[in-house]
Amino acid sequence: MLPSPDQLPATLSRVTQPLDDVDVVITTSGSTDGRGHLVGLSLEALLASARATLDRLRGPGQWLTSLPVHHVAGFQVVLRSAVAGIAPTVHPRGRPLAESVAAMLTDVPRYLSLVPTQLVRALETDAGALAAFSGILVGGAALPPAVAARARDLGLRVVATYGMTETSGGCVYDGVPLDSVRVRLVDDVVQLAGPVLATRYLDTAAQPFVSDAGERWLVTADLGSWEEGRLRVLGRADDVLVSGGVNVHPRVVEDRLAATLGGHWAVVGVADAHWGHLVTAVGEQPVSLEAVREATAVLAPAERPRAVVVVEGLPHLGSGKVDRRAVRELAAAQLAAGRGERRR
Structure with missing residues (x-):
């Protein structure tokens, strides 16, 4: 179970659904209702996501982590590190990014996972240190095009990711699904399929999945469109x-x-x-x-x-x-x- 420690007792009391095929439970951000769902994930799905990410990047490497592990992005940094067999470097809040980069290995690719606000701050204070990374994954929220353009103008290898706890983290990189992930739009609503999908919500009988021709799809709350073969997410339908x-x-x-x-x-x-x-x-x-x-x-x-x-x-x-x-x-x-x- 991965809620923040002080919320563990209240989180456990919310579980109403079976725990079969569930190895990890992560709480969603609650961007709609302020509370969030309890998402049950299998180790198989989490590993499928971790391996597909490393395949899309430059292979196994060392990660710098500053994201909380009780959210899926931070958890995946740790899991990708375990898959690679290389311990991540922890970046404490308030520490100059250059100091953390100096503590990292130099003979393997180096990766960083951020939310957009962190990238903006880093561009303002530590832009030079960002150049040390072979890949900078930015997710958790939309990456403003102006920020992405600024980073890429500096030669930074920024990857805008789209995904959620229900997909074991990011599953569409720069508008292109990871290998084995499928995307479709139904009435402009984004639906996702593949081995990265969560097992079920644990706090409610109402589930966000549908079956179509024997394939299981996650019905997201996001609206999207196709632009030159890439997925563009327009925002949440309820926004x-x-x-x-x-x-x-x-x-x-x-x-x-x-x-x-x-x-x-x-x-x-x-x-x-x-x-x-x-x-x-x-x-x-x-x-x-x-x-x-x-x-x-x-x-x-x-x-x-x-x-x-x-x-x-x-x-x-x-x-x-x-x-x-x-x-x-x-x-x-x-x-x-x-x-x-x-x-x-």
Whole structure:
């Protein structure tokens, strides 16, 4: 069982489903309900993921780890290290990245696994040290195109990963599925199949899997599209805002804001009697609503934010994902108190 230690008793009490074919239990981030599911995974599925990742990269190597092992990304760093037979190097919080890199082996490939916010900070403070890695996996949340472009302009070997606890971690790298992983879109919803799939949820009888022609598929909560043969994830279906009767994908707006204004952004819908959802941009740097709307002028009218709120830091979940529920509540409170800017 891999919840954080202080949550173990409460986690055990939530198990209601059989434990057969379950070797490891990892809690999802809870980005929707704040609680998350208990995901039962087999060692077979976890190893399939670890081996497929090493096959896609430059083979076994040494990993630098800074992610918590009670989330799937951190667990996979440890498992890939075990498969390779090479102990990972631990990167303590606050330690300069260059110092950790200096402690790593030099005769094998070196790998790093990060969430996007960590990559942004590293680019600002330790860009030179990042060049020492043969591969930098970035997952847990969407990698803003502007950040990816900046990293690649520096010659860094960044790989944008897509996956989840239910797929034993990342299973689509730079839009291309790992070997033996299959992807399809059903009504624009991403579905995944292959040996990396979890056994079942353990806290509910409702399962996210369907069977089609004898093959088991995970029905994700994500919307996607194909672009030049690569999967593009548009965001979670339940993140879609309806503003003035028009669907708005927050990630499209966030990517545009990051590309034009820089910084970190979350776009949420604040309840509004006129619009249904008031499209609200929440950022970490002082900015006017006029600047936000100018930056998004190329988007559809409904996608352009009609409110902006500035915060000291976007709240994040333990997995590194932006906590959208917390951001939405924070934005609503700020606007209700007369802080931020809005237009009708």
